[in-house]
Amino acid sequence: MKDPYSSVAPFYSFLVNLVFGSGLREAKLSNLGNRNLGKILIIGGGDGKDYKHLKLPMNGDFWEKSEAMLELAKKNLTNSGLNFHLGDFSKSDAKDYEEIWLHFVLDTLENDELADFLQTCRSKLSSDGKVYFADFYPPVSRWQKLVHGIMISFFRVSTGYQRKEVPDYDRFFTKIGFAKAKEKTLKKGWIRSSVLEIKD
Numbered sequence: 001m002k003d004p005y006s007s008v009a010p011f012y013s014f015l016v017n018l019v020f021g022s023g024l025r026e027a028k029l030s031n032l033g034n035r036n037l038g039k040i041l042i043i044g045g046g047d048g049k050d051y052k053h054l055k056l057p058m059n060g061d062f063w064e065k066s067e068a069m070l071e072l073a074k075k076n077l078t079n080s081g082l083n084f085h086l087g088d089f090s091k092s093d094a095k096d097y098e099e100i101w102l103h104f105v106l107d108t109l110e111n112d113e114l115a116d117f118l119q120t121c122r123s124k125l126s127s128d129g130k131v132y133f134a135d136f137y138p139p140v141s142r143w144q145k146l147v148h149g150i151m152i153s154f155f156r157v158s159t160g161y162q163r164k165e166v167p168d169y170d171r172f173f174t175k176i177g178f179a180k181a182k183e184k185t186l187k188k189g190w191i192r193s194s195v196l197e198i199k200d
Contacts, residue, residue, distance in 0.1 A: 009068035013049050019147065023186055025050040027134040027193045028103045030184050038098025041124060042082070043089050044105030048073030051080075058082050060097060063089035090120045097124055102133045107166050114167055118176040122198065131178060134193040136166050144190050 005012070016024055028050050040060030045051070046069050048062065059081040064070040070086050085092070100121050109117055121131065139148040152164060173180070173196055182195040 003067050005066035006068045009047065009066065009072060012069070013047055019151070023191060024104065024134075025053065027184075027186055027191050028101075029053060030134075030186075030193045031132055031182060031195050038129070039096070040082070040099045040101060041089065041094075041097040041121075042101045042103075043121070044108070045069075045073055045101070045103070048076040052076055060099075061085060061089075061092070061094060063087070063092075089124075090117075092124075095124050096126045096129075098126055098129045100125055100129070100131045102131060102135075104135050106133070106169060106172075107135050109167070111167060114172045115175060118172055118178070122176055122178070125198065127198065129198070130181070131173075131196040132194075133169070133173075133196060134191070135169065137169075137189060137192055138166055139190050140188050144187065148190075 008015075032054065034056070037056055037058055038060075040058055042051075042060070042062045045062050045064055046066075049072070051058065057080070058077070060083070062070075062073060062077070062082045063085045064073060065087065067086055070084055074084050102121070106114065106117075125131070136148065139145045170180070177199050178196040179199045180194050181197050184193045186192070
């Protein structure tokens with residue numbers, strides 16, 4: 001299968017920093033804090049470059065569907081304790097993760113995929129585990145709408161990205177049985193970072 005990100009991967013981080021500065025990295029790391037990390041499942045971790053800024057050991061599994069991105073992640077996170085995997089995380093039998101990181105991955109899924117995706121995530125999470133989530137929400141200002149439109153158009157052309165609008169994340173999380181424990185907003189709410197737990 002052709003890697004849709006093969007042409008984007010080498011300069012992905014450069015483009016992100018050019019457009020957003022440190023905003024996306026801040027969203028990914030803002031709720032992780034300075035603490036001991038549990039057994040982690042990172043899904044769609046891209047080139048992993050932003051996680052180099054964590055000064056903590058990471059243990060668990062890193063899944064990425066793009067071979068080009070995964071190879072970059074291996075280099076960027078070579079000193080971590082992560083195991084790197086290419087393909088679909090749902091095919092793994094591993095369970096009881098204490099943390100699942102979903103950073104800028106849900107906005108790539110169609111609505112009919114989201115519920116199944118999150119249900120699989122829940123099945124792999126320990127009963128007291130947490131989901132660390134960050135993604136784009138509907139843009140607010142004219143500038144944000146312009147940038148968002150250009151970004152979607154770029155990924156539709158370069159990677160086959162299908163979505164034209166962001167999902168209603170909160171509705172999907174609630175449907176699967178997650179409750180929001182913490183949330184931080186950036187860029188006037190265009191980008192949000194949340195911690196979610198399984199509801200009792």
